[in-house]
Amino acid sequence: MPNAAFFALHDALSGPKRPGSGRHPLPDQEGLVQRMCRLGAHNDSLVVVYDAGASVYAARLWWLLRWCGHDEVKVLDGGYAAWVKAGYPSSTSQASAAGGQKKGYG
Numbered sequence: 001m002p003n004a005a006f007f008a009l010h011d012a013l014s015g016p017k018r019p020g021s022g023r024h025p026l027p028d029q030e031g032l033v034q035r036m037c038r039l040g041a042h043n044d045s046l047v048v049v050y051d052a053g054a055s056v057y058a059a060r061l062w063w064l065l066r067w068c069g070h071d072e073v074k075v076l077d078g079g080y081a082a083w084v085k086a087g088y089p090s091s092t093s094q095a096s097a098a099g100g101q102k103k104g105y106g
Helices: 029-038 056-067 079-085
Strands: 047-049 073-075
Touching (some): 047 056
């Protein structure tokens, strides 16, 4: 998907494991906000999340962004496969950091 950014489960969508923290503990909230801001996404930006499977990871990112105070987050119905099947453009390049500053979160 053009202008997409990749968020891996084990680094961006999860925090470090600690005793009793579970398999995929919550990531650092401030770190996630800063990562979004570096991509140019702020609380007033529409963010569409998706994954290559059943949208489990997309749903996790949706929840995490809502937890951070980002209101305009949507999960792409059908994920990446539905996007491609519908004939929309795809790309393997990732969005580059826009150098944004934190604003409008929480």
